[in-house]
Amino acid sequence: MNNAATSWPKAPGVAEAVSSALMNRPGAASRSGIEHFDIFGAVRKKMGKMLGISAYDHIALGNNATWALNLAIFGYPFKKGDNVITTKAEHNSVLRPLYELERCGLIDVTYLDTDKAGRIPPDKWTDTLTQVKPKLVIFTHASNVTGAVNDAKILSQSAKSVGADVLVDVSQTCGWEDIDAHAWDADMIAFTGHKYLLGPQGVGGLYVRPDLKLKPHLIGGTGTHSDLRTMPDEMPSRLEAGTGNEPSFHGLLAALEWAELNPLVHIKYHKMLSTLREGLTDAGAEIIVPEGRCTPTVSFNLPNKSAAEIGYILEESYDIICRTGLHCAPKLLNGLGLSAGTVRFSFSRFTTMDEINNVISAVKDIANEI
Amino acid sequence: MKFEVKKAENCFTNSRSYEYMLPIDGQTFCTMLDNWVVKEYHKYRRPMFTADKDDINIKGILKASIVKVSFPENCWESEKADFERWLTSLMV
Numbered sequence: 001m002n003n004a005a006t007s008w009p010k011a012p013g014v015a016e017a018v019s020s021a022l023m024n025r026p027g028a029a030s031r032s033g034i035e036h037f038d039i040f041g042a043v044r045k046k047m048g049k050m051l052g053i054s055a056y057d058h059i060a061l062g063n064n065a066t067w068a069l070n071l072a073i074f075g076y077p078f079k080k081g082d083n084v085i086t087t088k089a090e091h092n093s094v095l096r097p098l099y100e101l102e103r104c105g106l107i108d109v110t111y112l113d114t115d116k117a118g119r120i121p122p123d124k125w126t127d128t129l130t131q132v133k134p135k136l137v138i139f140t141h142a143s144n145v146t147g148a149v150n151d152a153k154i155l156s157q158s159a160k161s162v163g164a165d166v167l168v169d170v171s172q173t174c175g176w177e178d179i180d181a182h183a184w185d186a187d188m189i190a191f192t193g194h195k196y197l198l199g200p201q202g203v204g205g206l207y208v209r210p211d212l213k214l215k216p217h218l219i220g221g222t223g224t225h226s227d228l229r230t231m232p233d234e235m236p237s238r239l240e241a242g243t244g245n246e247p248s249f250h251g252l253l254a255a256l257e258w259a260e261l262n263p264l265v266h267i268k269y270h271k272m273l274s275t276l277r278e279g280l281t282d283a284g285a286e287i288i289v290p291e292g293r294c295t296p297t298v299s300f301n302l303p304n305k306s307a308a309e310i311g312y313i314l315e316e317s318y319d320i321i322c323r324t325g326l327h328c329a330p331k332l333l334n335g336l337g338l339s340a341g342t343v344r345f346s347f348s349r350f351t352t353m354d355e356i357n358n359v360i361s362a363v364k365d366i367a368n369e370i
Numbered sequence: 371m372k373f374e375v376k377k378a379e380n381c382f383t384n385s386r387s388y389e390y391m392l393p394i395d396g397q398t399f400c401t402m403l404d405n406w407v408v409k410e411y412h413k414y415r416r417p418m419f420t421a422d423k424d425d426i427n428i429k430g431i432l433k434a435s436i437v438k439v440s441f442p443e444n445c446w447e448s449e450k451a452d453f454e455r456w457l458t459s460l461m462v
Contacts, residue, residue, distance in 0.1 A: 308387075316431050
């Protein structure tokens, strides 16, 4: 029940693909011709299709969404005094790079409040855009705490209307919700492969609009243009220093191929989510219930029991793995008056209704012992 | 009593939690917790206990030998050192 952190189990075929890649001869820059399978190119094509991006060679592949967001934020061509708008729902992978640029005096950041469900209110967003006139906006497609999905198209297009560039963090939605960078008119999209894409840890990426040139945040070997003293100009090499995680990207490719053959049917999971919410409410839990679209995530507390203790009991007494605390989103928890943290359940395509019922039963046991 | 200790990572504000592996199970450990407020929970699938004293909290499964201890943020280093001295002094 901790899939919003890292999915488990992985999609069928992922482990075999990683293993096979490790057992076979690795790829190399000197064998990158037509006859040789280019795993990174294959993943870029699949991810381009999934993200609504035709210029898939402008997707840089790396370790995770944190890597991608650091590349985007530290590489963005800010000028001193530029304004940035982001939201209090963001993960520390967005907040901490922004704090660093604020600390250096490079940018001013506005952190927009969310509603009580962790969703970005479009009207406040638009008002703030008009007042601040940002150079860049950054927002998450869905809250990792409450699961509330934002209307990325409206948020992105209203930001474009005031001339801002748009960076969207789709870590919590990629593989669960539709993403369409083209329709959103997004300039950058950061994703990870190990959550709802059901791939291995250690894979993620950043799409960058073809005419937006980021300064490379990591500098090193690219296997090409070795005579240059700087990173090559062309994407994706410009942002991909060092040897890539080839075995794990084979795993991600297997996950993407499996997902194509097994499209997600949301209706089944709506029933699970409503069962989980109702069961937790019956148990006396105080849960955050966003209206509208949600990822399969529920945050809650029980009266008179700390989130830490609930998490401990679930894991040690019931073998139920969940996440407790601030979920790396401290501004949101503080904004919601939950600075002591919450317990978060997040299920996946492989979770069963029996497992949901077991989770509810365990929470009822805990509530009844208080 | 000999023990092993390891930092327990978590995502709470001001949290200093450590896991201790003891040579005894939780049930036996509970009998040594004089002056602590000890509560046992027997309805859980694996029964557990909590013990509290001076803002130090211990949690453990009664039939397991690993306990989790949270120390108060403002003086966690001295409280941890005192706790470990006390653990070491226990005769098993």
